[in-house]
Amino acid sequence: xxxxxxxxxxxxxxxxxxxxxxxxxxxxxxxxxxxxxxxxxxxxxxxxxxxxxxxxxxxxxxxxxxxxxxxxxxxxxxxxxxxxxxxxxxxxxxxxxxxxxxxxxxxxxxxxxxxxxxxxxxxxxxxxxxxxxxxxxxxxxxxxxxxxxxxxxxxxx
Numbered sequence: 001x002x003x004x005x006x007x008x009x010x011x012x013x014x015x016x017x018x019x020x021x022x023x024x025x026x027x028x029x030x031x032x033x034x035x036x037x038x039x040x041x042x043x044x045x046x047x048x049x050x051x052x053x054x055x056x057x058x059x060x061x062x063x064x065x066x067x068x069x070x071x072x073x074x075x076x077x078x079x080x081x082x083x084x085x086x087x088x089x090x091x092x093x094x095x096x097x098x099x100x101x102x103x104x105x106x107x108x109x110x111x112x113x114x115x116x117x118x119x120x121x122x123x124x125x126x127x128x129x130x131x132x133x134x135x136x137x138x139x140x141x142x143x144x145x146x147x148x149x150x151x152x153x154x155x156x157x
Contacts, residue, residue, distance in 0.1 A: 015073050021104035026145035027081075028099050030111035032119040035092040035134040040126050044088070052125035053086040053093065060084035060118030064099050064110040071113070077103045079110065084118050093122055096141070106146045112138060 044052060061082045068076040081100040086093050097114035099107040119135045126133060142152045 013073065015075070016105075018075060018104040021147065023102055023104050024145050025100065025102050026106045026143070028106060028108045028111035028143040029141040030097050030108070030115040030139065031141050032095045032115040032138040033092055033136045034095070034119050034122045035136055036122075036126065037130050037132070040129045040133065041088065041092070043129055044126075047125055049125050052122050053088070055125060056086060056093075056095070056118040056121040057084045059121040060095070060097055060114035063117030064097065064107075064114040067110045067113040071109055074109050075103075075105050077101050077105065077107060077110065079107065082110070082114060084114050086118070086122075093119075095119055095122075106143060106148075108140050108143050111143075112140060 049055070061084055063070075064082045064084075065079060068074045079099060079101050081098065083098045085096045085098075087096075088094075095115050095118045097111045097118065099111040099114060101107050101110075116135075116138050119138065123133050123135060140151065140153065142150070144150045
């Protein structure tokens, strides 16, 4: 099992020094799901605050760019691409974020932050109709590049 890298030899939290790593293309995809009642799903097009899915997309993109401000040990990264997509399903909203950089460290946290904040935004914009909305399954789907290599979450059967 790999050693946790955000701790020094005395056990104190630290930011990892990535200055010796080579800059390379790195990508990550994350997802989240917002479980909504049929009543809330039916009301999405009529939300007086605007289109919750479009606002969530923008919020997720903005959040990816602010990840280092939110997660203490994340490096500020020059992102070369951020996209957040939403899809309405029978029981909620599926969110998928994609982030890329050409930097010395990966963008997994940026992709996870984008998906998380998009989900929180949907909650915020729909909470007047139902406080019981549930955000589920925030997770990394895949990543490419970097020293640790590629990761692909196995497909569910």
